[in-house]
Amino acid sequence: MQAQLIALDWGTTSLRAYLLGPAGQVLNTRSLDYGIMQLPVTPRQVAGQQCADGFELAFDEACGDWLDAHPGIPVIACGMVGSAQGWREAPYRETPASLQALSTALQIVRSVRGVDVHIVPGVIQRSSLPNVMRGEETQVLGVLQSHPLINDCLIGLPGSHSKWVQVQDGCLVHFDTFMTGELYAAACDHTILGRTQQRDGSFDQCAFERGVGVASSTDGLLGPLSTLFSARTLGLTGQLSATAQPDYVSGLLIGHELCALGNALHHRRGEQAMPAVILIGNSQLCERYQLALAACGFGDVRLAEQATEQGLWHLAHAAGLVRHNTLEG
Amino acid sequence: MQAQLIALDWGTTSLRAYLLGPAGQVLNTRSLDYGIMQLPVTPRQVAGQQCADGFELAFDEACGDWLDAHPGIPVIACGMVGSAQGWREAPYRETPASLQALSTALQIVRSVRGVDVHIVPGVIQRSSLPNVMRGEETQVLGVLQSHPLINDCLIGLPGSHSKWVQVQDGCLVHFDTFMTGELYAAACDHTILGRTQQRDGSFDQCAFERGVGVASSTDGLLGPLSTLFSARTLGLTGQLSATAQPDYVSGLLIGHELCALGNALHHRRGEQAMPAVILIGNSQLCERYQLALAACGFGDVRLAEQATEQGLWHLAHAAGLVRHNTLEG
Incomplete structure (x- = not known):
């Protein structure tokens, strides 16, 4: 099957590369540790030139062979690679933000190979x-393209900085950030709470709940x-074991995140029912959020898959970098 | 003036010693770094015996000369010295807790000098x-003895773990803990927030508010x-300078502490007005809390002084260790 697009998810600590086929399906994928804060540093030859630029080196290592095998294939990238500390800054676009608006604001950086990398801008909400x-x-x-019938929903992206995005009519209209994951780590590693905790690696669902x-x-x-x-x-009073404490703390913080989110939504939406929720993220973290969402009154919760590669595919399509063919086509 | 009592405020990181006169007035005071987690370790002679016990060494260094000068003077101590990791565990007393209840539960440890140290128990609330x-x-x-007319009030003790104590009829009836100070340090030192902060040592009241x-x-x-x-x-958007960020974060956290406390009090007290507040603590931190309390709807706020030494004095008096003489007596 002919590859149509190289799609890069390039964040602070990792670089994931996808080779996508004629309908956006994943033909190949690879993951490297070359986030923008930990790029390779050893100079070497890239496309016949001596090169010391960390972005060039990482890009070549991630997909140089794909570029060689598929001359002229377009490349698109999202994530911190477009930040002020990235390869090329792609200035934030404001909310409400649509596929169309972002696809017309791709920033181009030309690599030493002569290949243009199209960088997706981030989004800013000036509240x-x-x-x-x-x-x-x-x-x-990506989720919106996979769930075209959803009009009013809340998309949750749990992580060290969780994002909760309100979507209406295909636009990102509002979002909130919670530093839950990062504060969890800081509380467990750098306060008195860590002194009595023991971790055994398993998930203590009872303590979490x-x-x-x-x-x-x-x-x-x-x-x-x-x-x-x-x-x-x-x-101290013998009511919570040392091994149960980490997941108890995790449940406290995720519970507070979701209760506060629910309060803010009630305040914004008045009597309207809670929106449907779609979660994007690693499956273990999404499992925790699913448990907590149910406890906090969010009734309709689904999981999304392949959100990043689908989003990059549809942005490239909207920008005219690829044509979308159905698998049957 | 004849010294009547040696009073020790012995916490995790420091040991403060007071020499008190006939009406509880402070005749002398000294402060050492010998908290129970950082006791002296070099063995030496104490009262003619070779001694390697950190508590004995710290006690002797803090007030050996006072004990020599005032034979038979009683000694009382409060704080973590009475914890399971302390010199002698003084088991928690339950709420509601009165001066009388605590004064009858002092634990005694006899030092190598032959002097009894009376240790005040902590308080536990089994909610x-x-x-x-x-x-x-x-x-x-100590505050209650200095403000005998106050019946229904809230006593705030800001710190790395802030305590808010509801007092009725001379008893500690309920209290809450907020890890505000410790979480502030963890957030500034161990999350992304610290990366853009600059500290210049001064208090940016505008950013705090x-x-x-x-x-x-x-x-x-x-x-x-x-x-x-x-x-x-x-x-990021140029609306908060690097030097303003630390006090802005401090204001956020203290503000959230006091708003949540206010909500919980409303829930507990129904339509009753907010209680009067008395603050105990270091003056810079109390200044922050005074500003934030006013903004969060607490109208009547006062500062207390000499709370620890007054509390130790009155506990010693209630336990029969000293007689209370008025200054005129």
Whole structure:
């Protein structure tokens, strides 16, 4: 099957490359540790020239052989590669942001091979507290293309900085960020809570759900700055084992994230029912969020797959870089 | 003036010793770094015996000369020295806790000098999420003795773990803990927020109050896990300078602490007005909390002084270790 597009998901700590076929299907994929903050540094020959640029070196290593095998194949990339610290800055586009708007704002950087890399811009929301994303906009657009009938929904992207994106009529209209994952790590690794924790690598669902339950109870009114201390006091009083504490803390924080999100949505939407939720992310983290969403009153929750590669494919298509053929075509 | 009592405030990281006169007035004081987690380790002679016990060494260094000068003077101590990791465990007393209840539960450890050190127990609240304190109970009792007319009030002890104690009829009836100070340090030192911060040592009151304002606004509904990210995005968009970011984050977290506390109090107290607040703590931190309390609807806020030494004095008096003489007596 003839490859049509090279699609790159290029973030802070990793670079994932996809070789896509005539209907956007994945023909090949590879993952490297060359995020924009950890690029290769050893100079070598690229396309017959001595090269010391980390972006060029990583790009060549990720897909030089694909470029050789498919002359003229277009290349598109999303993520932090388009930030001010990236290969070429692709300035943020404002909300509401559509596939069309982003596809007309791709920034081009020409590599030493002479190949143009088209970089997807991030999205900024200029609300009283601004919000920004880079990479997630592409995932959201990928989901929307796969779920064309959804009009009013909330797309969740759990992670070290979770994003919750409200989508209407195919546009990203509003989003919020929660630093839940990063603050979880900071609380466990750099506060008194870590001293009594033991990790055995398995997921203690009971402890996790107990934490979610506290966050969504009357005790949760005190907020995470207070409920976190209960991981220590429940331990001191013999009511929470050392091995249960990490997942209890995880449940507390994810529970507080979702309760606060629910409160803010109620405030914004009035009497409207909670929107349907679609989750994008690694399956273990999405499992936790599914459990917590159910406990926090979000009834309709689905999981999305291949969001990034689908988003990159449809952006490339909208930009005229590829033609979309059905598998039957 | 004849010294009547040696009073020790012995915490995790410091040991403060007071020599108190006939009405509890401070005749002398000294402060050492010998908290229970950083005791002296070099063996030496104490009272004619070779001694390697860190508690004995610290105690002798803090007040050996006072003990020599005032034979038979009683000694009382509060704080983590009474924890399971302390010199002698003084088991928690339960809420509601009064001066009388705590004074009858002092634990005695006899030092190599033959001097009895009377250790004040901490307090535990066995609510659905338990809460514990050690040292703060003594400060609260000291404040109550200095403000005998106050019946229904909230005593705030800001710190790395802030305590908020509801007092009724001279008893500690309920308290909450917020890990605000410790989480502030973890967020600034171990998350992405620290990367764009600059500290110049001065207090940026404007940035602090802006953070409090966000926490208590509609944007604050999203909770601290979300609003913290605005320190980054306001910086990215040129709306918050690097030097303003630390105090903005401090205002966010203290604001969220006080808003959540206010919500929980409303839930507990129904239509009753907010209680009067008395703050105990270092003056710079209390200044921040005074600003934030005013913004969060707490109208009546006072500062307490000499809470620890007054609390130790009155506990010693209630236990019969000293007689209380008025200054005129």
